[in-house]
Amino acid sequence: MDNNLLKQQIIEALNLEDITLADIQDDAPLFGEGLGLDSIDALELFVLLDKQYGIKLQNKEEGKQVFKSVNTMAAYIEQHRTK
Amino acid sequence: MNYIIADHIISPLAQGTENNLDAVLAGQSALRRYEDRFPMVEPFCASMFVEADFETLCIEAVKGTTQEASLLASPQTLFIVSTTKGNVARLAQTEDIALIDSARRIARSFGNENMPVVVSNACISGVCALIAAQRILETGMYKHAVVVGCDVLSTFIVSGFQSFKALSSDLCAPYDAARKGLNLGEAAACVILTSDAHLAHRSMGSILAGAIHNDANHISGPSRTGEGSYRCLCDVMGDKEALAFVNVHGTATLYNDEMESIAINRAGLQDVPVNALKGYFGHTLGAAGLLETILSLHALHRGVVIGTKGFLQQGTTQAVNIDAKARTTDKKEFIKLLSGFGGCNAAIRVTTKQIPDTPQHPKAVYETLADVVITSNHAVLNGKTISAESRGGALLAEFYRAYAGDYPKFFKMDTLARLGFVASEMLLSSLNEERFVPRSDRAVVLANRSSCLQNDRAYQRTIMPDNYYPSPALFVYTLPNIVTGEIAIRNKYYGESSFYVLDDEHQLEQIIALAFEQSQTQSVLTGWVECTDENTFEAHVRLLKKL
Numbered sequence: 001m002d003n004n005l006l007k008q009q010i011i012e013a014l015n016l017e018d019i020t021l022a023d024i025q026d027d028a029p030l031f032g033e034g035l036g037l038d039s040i041d042a043l044e045l046f047v048l049l050d051k052q053y054g055i056k057l058q059n060k061e062e063g064k065q066v067f068k069s070v071n072t073m074a075a076y077i078e079q080h081r082t083k
Numbered sequence: 084m085n086y087i088i089a090d091h092i093i094s095p096l097a098q099g100t101e102n103n104l105d106a107v108l109a110g111q112s113a114l115r116r117y118e119d120r121f122p123m124v125e126p127f128c129a130s131m132f133v134e135a136d137f138e139t140l141c142i143e144a145v146k147g148t149t150q151e152a153s154l155l156a157s158p159q160t161l162f163i164v165s166t167t168k169g170n171v172a173r174l175a176q177t178e179d180i181a182l183i184d185s186a187r188r189i190a191r192s193f194g195n196e197n198m199p200v201v202v203s204n205a206c207i208s209g210v211c212a213l214i215a216a217q218r219i220l221e222t223g224m225y226k227h228a229v230v231v232g233c234d235v236l237s238t239f240i241v242s243g244f245q246s247f248k249a250l251s252s253d254l255c256a257p258y259d260a261a262r263k264g265l266n267l268g269e270a271a272a273c274v275i276l277t278s279d280a281h282l283a284h285r286s287m288g289s290i291l292a293g294a295i296h297n298d299a300n301h302i303s304g305p306s307r308t309g310e311g312s313y314r315c316l317c318d319v320m321g322d323k324e325a326l327a328f329v330n331v332h333g334t335a336t337l338y339n340d341e342m343e344s345i346a347i348n349r350a351g352l353q354d355v356p357v358n359a360l361k362g363y364f365g366h367t368l369g370a371a372g373l374l375e376t377i378l379s380l381h382a383l384h385r386g387v388v389i390g391t392k393g394f395l396q397q398g399t400t401q402a403v404n405i406d407a408k409a410r411t412t413d414k415k416e417f418i419k420l421l422s423g424f425g426g427c428n429a430a431i432r433v434t435t436k437q438i439p440d441t442p443q444h445p446k447a448v449y450e451t452l453a454d455v456v457i458t459s460n461h462a463v464l465n466g467k468t469i470s471a472e473s474r475g476g477a478l479l480a481e482f483y484r485a486y487a488g489d490y491p492k493f494f495k496m497d498t499l500a501r502l503g504f505v506a507s508e509m510l511l512s513s514l515n516e517e518r519f520v521p522r523s524d525r526a527v528v529l530a531n532r533s534s535c536l537q538n539d540r541a542y543q544r545t546i547m548p549d550n551y552y553p554s555p556a557l558f559v560y561t562l563p564n565i566v567t568g569e570i571a572i573r574n575k576y577y578g579e580s581s582f583y584v585l586d587d588e589h590q591l592e593q594i595i596a597l598a599f600e601q602s603q604t605q606s607v608l609t610g611w612v613e614c615t616d617e618n619t620f621e622a623h624v625r626l627l628k629k630l
Contacts, residue, residue, distance in 0.1 A: 015556075016491070050552060
């Protein structure tokens with residue numbers, strides 16, 4: 001799993017204007033202060049996983065675990081992708 | 084004064100108000116599970132008609148009131164339509180879905196030639212429409228108001244709520260410890276109000292007070308402190324000893340019910356009986372405020388507090404006085420409370436008593452403190468042309484960087500919200516006032532003709548049969564009032580936030596003074612924000628101050 005590709009997909013899916021790949025650390029929390037993401041962004045990441053990787057997360061709790069950082073997302077995708 | 088002289092409910096449960104109330108008191112629910120009602124949409128629980136057409140349902144709901152044709156057609160009668168999405172189910176086939184055109188056809192089918200008003204304030208629309216009627220009657224603009232609310236379900240709406248993970252695939256359980264989300268519902272409901280004292284002998288009741296407040300917190304998440312709902316409850320509460328119950332929104336999502344329980348406790352209403360009706364009808368969107376007010380009113384005439392179907396065990400951190408079973412009461416007033424996307428909240432207090440007539444009062448007088456015009460290629464701020472290098476959508480981004488620049492959420496907004504946001508930033512930056520100080524004396528009231536058609540199209544593209552990935556970030560902006568919420572959140576405005584769909588800017592001019600009827604409101608950020616595609620738009624936004 002290419003972390004930079006995933007970061008690019010996150011930037012596009014969440015309309016993160018003025019944020020570059022270098023601004024997103026591999027192991028930093030995705031949610032919280034850094035990127036200013038909110039609950040709608042989290043839901044939009046569900047769509048990203050489904051659309052790009054064929055992964056359907058069941059509920060918000062599952063999302064919280066998967067979306068901890070780019071690293072956790074990438075690892076989850078590696079294990080569960082269907083496309 | 085206003086008198087409720089007729090009403091009608093059409094739901095999948097029953098035809099007519101009394102039949103619906105009988106069914107509810109017998110414990111019936113119209114909710115059931117749908118496996119394949121809409122292609123692609125995951126199974127869901129809802130209350131649905133076999134077939135439903137938005138305009139037909141509205142017309143049938145008005146007819147069901149059996150009012151004289153002369154009253155419905157009178158030049159003294161205004162039609163007010165409450166809906167979130169109207170005919171949006173047809174968007175896949177046609178773009179001719181303008182809410183104001185639907186409203187006009189509904190009014191004209193009764194021979195009424197006045198241009199109707201459409202209230203599209205997400206889930207609080209129905210109560211806002213009743214508040215609009217109250218204000219219109221009490222300032223003497225019209226003598227009678229026909230308020231009709233309806234929404235019909237479609238792939239568009241159900242997929243959007245599913246993308247928000249807001250729906251329960253089981254029957255909803257308002258305020259219950261095991262609640263998992265809401266169920267949607269279809270219904271149409273109509274209330275006819277008059278200020279004519281000669282008709283007071285037919286009165287079922289009156290709206291005593293109404294309030295609309297924004298959470299100034301988030302466009303989809305309810306305030307953790309119940310801010311807007313708390314402020315609405317405080318405004319309309321009156322003598323709490325006279326209250327038979329508070330009929331809450333009670334959608335059965337974790338956050339809504341929790342938020343409401345906090346607002347109720349903050350307002351000191353924890354001992355007053357509370358009930359929610361979503362377990363019978365689901366969340367009927369633009370009809371909800373009307374349907375739930377009508378049923379509450381008729382139940383109170385029978386001395387009954389309807390039970391909360393689906394509730395078993397208290398499931399909010401703050402306790403409220405709620406019961407699955409019906410209770411009796413001899414009190415004569417109730418509060419209807421709602422909240423919705425865009426951070427909006429509304430409440431009314433209604434009495435079943437016959438109350439004496441009070442004289443009408445004139446509309447408020449105001450002055451314009453500042454105004455801004457933005458088109459696709461230029462802006463004029465307080466009479467001065469503002470030059471820019473960009474055109475179309477890029478122009479809004481250029482103005483955003485010049486006048487705000489520190490609010491990256493701007494880039495997540497649809498064009499309508501960007502337009503309203505940029506207009507408000509330009510306008511407010513031209514004033515000599517301290518910004519970002521919490522205040523509830525300023526309302527945000529915007530209007531246009533085409534609602535949020537540009538973003539409706541964008542969302543529709545995410546639910547195509549060959550490309551079905553419903554986007555929550557786009558769905559939230561398919562509610563036109565989100566732009567008013569964005570401005571309230573940015574500026575910490577806890578005052579009214581409202582969106583009207585009207586025929587033209589002149590019509591907004593006729594009704595805008597009504598915003599000052601909310602007693603705290605001293606200034607109104609208002610205007611026309613029209614956007615037909617991402618590069619074609621026009622805004623005329625002003626700040627008005629009460630004199």
